[in-house]
Amino acid sequence: MIRVENLVKTYGSVHALDGLSLHVEPGVVYGFLGPNGAGKTTTLRILSGLARPDRGQAWIMDQPVALRQSAGQGVAARLMVGVLPEEPAFYAWMTPRELLRDLVAPLYGMEPAEAAKRTNLLLEQVGLSGSADRRIGGFSRGMRQRLGLAQALVHRPKILLLDEPVSALDPAGRKEVLELIDDLRQQATVLLSTHILADVERVCDMIGIINQGRMIIESEREALLERYAVPLIEVESDDALENWAEQARSLPGVESVTLANHTARLQVKDAATIQAELLASLLRQGLHLQRFEIVRPSLEDVFLRLTNSTKPTD
Amino acid sequence: MFPTLLKKEMREQRRTHRLLIFVVAFALIGLMSPLIARYTPLLLRSIPDVPAELAAIIPDPTLKDAVDQYTKNFSQLGLLLVIVLTMGIIAQEKERGTAGMLFTKPVRRSAFVLAKWLASMGSLLAGLLLAAVGCLFYTWILFEPLPIGGFLALNALLMVFLGFFMTLALTGSALARSQPMAAGYAFALVVVALILGALPWLGEYMPGRLMAWGWGLVMGGAASAWPALIVSLGLTGLALLAACLYLEKEEL
Numbered sequence: 001m002i003r004v005e006n007l008v009k010t011y012g013s014v015h016a017l018d019g020l021s022l023h024v025e026p027g028v029v030y031g032f033l034g035p036n037g038a039g040k041t042t043t044l045r046i047l048s049g050l051a052r053p054d055r056g057q058a059w060i061m062d063q064p065v066a067l068r069q070s071a072g073q074g075v076a077a078r079l080m081v082g083v084l085p086e087e088p089a090f091y092a093w094m095t096p097r098e099l100l101r102d103l104v105a106p107l108y109g110m111e112p113a114e115a116a117k118r119t120n121l122l123l124e125q126v127g128l129s130g131s132a133d134r135r136i137g138g139f140s141r142g143m144r145q146r147l148g149l150a151q152a153l154v155h156r157p158k159i160l161l162l163d164e165p166v167s168a169l170d171p172a173g174r175k176e177v178l179e180l181i182d183d184l185r186q187q188a189t190v191l192l193s194t195h196i197l198a199d200v201e202r203v204c205d206m207i208g209i210i211n212q213g214r215m216i217i218e219s220e221r222e223a224l225l226e227r228y229a230v231p232l233i234e235v236e237s238d239d240a241l242e243n244w245a246e247q248a249r250s251l252p253g254v255e256s257v258t259l260a261n262h263t264a265r266l267q268v269k270d271a272a273t274i275q276a277e278l279l280a281s282l283l284r285q286g287l288h289l290q291r292f293e294i295v296r297p298s299l300e301d302v303f304l305r306l307t308n309s310t311k312p313t314d
Numbered sequence: 315m316f317p318t319l320l321k322k323e324m325r326e327q328r329r330t331h332r333l334l335i336f337v338v339a340f341a342l343i344g345l346m347s348p349l350i351a352r353y354t355p356l357l358l359r360s361i362p363d364v365p366a367e368l369a370a371i372i373p374d375p376t377l378k379d380a381v382d383q384y385t386k387n388f389s390q391l392g393l394l395l396v397i398v399l400t401m402g403i404i405a406q407e408k409e410r411g412t413a414g415m416l417f418t419k420p421v422r423r424s425a426f427v428l429a430k431w432l433a434s435m436g437s438l439l440a441g442l443l444l445a446a447v448g449c450l451f452y453t454w455i456l457f458e459p460l461p462i463g464g465f466l467a468l469n470a471l472l473m474v475f476l477g478f479f480m481t482l483a484l485t486g487s488a489l490a491r492s493q494p495m496a497a498g499y500a501f502a503l504v505v506v507a508l509i510l511g512a513l514p515w516l517g518e519y520m521p522g523r524l525m526a527w528g529w530g531l532v533m534g535g536a537a538s539a540w541p542a543l544i545v546s547l548g549l550t551g552l553a554l555l556a557a558c559l560y561l562e563k564e565e566l
Contacts (some may be wrong), residue, residue, distance in 0.1 A: 045565075045566075048418045049417065049418060050414055050417060050418065050565065050566045051564060051565040051566070078418065078419060079420050080418045081418070083418040085414065085415070085418075087411065088411075088415065089410050089412045089414065089415055090412060090415065091322075091326065091328055091412055093326065093329040098325075102318075102321065102322070102325075103318065103322050106317075106318040107315055107317075107318055107416075107418070107419045107420060108420065151415070180411070257517075266370030280348060300354065
């Protein structure tokens with residue numbers, strides 16, 4: 001469905017993409033992850049036909065993606081794709097209805113009656129019906145992001161390229177849009193770039209993690225968590241845990257301990273065997289436990305481990 | 315695709331008041347030209363303490379002065395207005411990201427440029443038509459009727475002259491990535507064209523020569539300048555082609 005092979009892109013001395021390859025199968029929601037500057041947006045710009053790679057090639061449904069359209073290149077690919085950029089930009093003097101009905105829909109050859117019907121439906125879906133005839137110039141960033149999603153969906157694309165689709169939304173809006181993306185898997189293949197790992201865990205079937213312009217790993221979500229996640233134990237107490245954490249670090253089988261407020265997070269080799277020893281050491285120190293839990297590792301843990309980051313990205 | 319883009323551009327000309335500015339400013343230039351020609355000598359003579367000898371040599375206004383004012387005003391004020399109103403129209407879309415939004419759709423970039431050019435030419439034509447009507451009316455009131463055929467021909471040549479500079483400004487806008495840069499490119503291109511037009515051996519073939527031809531068509535006496543017309547139209551086409559080709563290749 002989407003095929004990218006050995007993409008190389010440099011900006012001066014910066015290697016934005018360094019031989020990136022990826023494959024997205026039909027009907028999949030693909031989470032495209034990576035730290036800032038990893039090359040996610042550059043990849044999406046190349047797939048959208050806004051930039052050209054120095055080397056390598058990309059295909060969408062077996063049609064080559066190209067920047068130039070004058071020779072007819074890239075048009076076929078563009079007809080099948082809907083794009084939501086990270087910061088959607090619109091004409092401030094237009095209204096959402098005018099944008100979708102009078103500009104975007106006719107560009108895909110839609111008849112006026114169908115364009116009007118589709119516009120109403122999409123505005124309803126993204127929660128902008130009440131603002132359909134307001135000037136876009138007065139919209140918040142969240143409203144622009146919703147409108148950006150609507151304009152990407154006008155022609156019922158087979159492929160959706162979404163760059164940070166929920167980054168500007170409030171929690172309720174984020175939930176709505178993620179549900180919408182989840183529903184879209186029946187109709188379209190989605191390539192979703194985001195920093196919000198919880199969202200990826202929620203909707204993506206496949207995950208690709210890139211760093212420094214290269215694909216580190218491409219895998220099904222569950223397989224990735226299974227393969228790379230290390231066991232974790234979380235300890236929460238009313239008392240200060242600093243002294244206990246210091247001791248715990250020296251225990252065999254404990255790989256690392258991080259502390260945040262009154263919660264300690266321990267990366268261990270085998271949670272089942274070490275939990276008794278940890279509980280005993282907690283009791284010896286007379287600490288009042290609120291919680292002692294073997295937790296399921298999150299995608300964030302896997303992501304941080306694979307990208308060698310020290311801080312969460314969101 | 316092209317009709318959709320053209321409709322969007324025409325709507326943008328209206329909503330962003332570009333059309334209104336063209337129409338109002340050009341209409342004012344058209345109306346004011348015969349008024350200035352008619353009343354400037356009277357105002358000069360009425361200044362207190364103007365020596366009688368000086369007042370006596372201030373000539374009485376004629377139809378020629380009205381046509382002079384009209385051509386001069388358009389070749390200076392009109393030209394400046396055309397450049398200022400056109401120089402940002404593509405760069406602004408690149409800077410704000412709206413061009414990027416459009417180019418992810420099955421839109422040919424040359425169609426995008428042509429739609430902008432045609433809509434801007436439409437606004438220019440509307441402004442020039444109103445200016446011509448205003449000038450015709452006031453000249454008739456204040457002086458005598460202008461020869462309609464010659465005056466229409468003058469305005470057609472003005473359209474070519476201003477259209478050429480509008481296209482240069484649009485090309486500068488296509489080459490730039492920001493509005494200040496677009497202003498720089500547009501003025502640089504215009505200045506180069508004006509300097510070339512001032513060269514004696516080249517000026518005969520440049521758009522500036524059209525003004526003198528147009529004036530002669532109204533007042534009689536000036537030789538035709540078909541080579542300048544052909545060169546102006548050719549350069550306009552080349553500038554437009556350059557804008558299209560550059561944008562087709564540009565990464566956004």
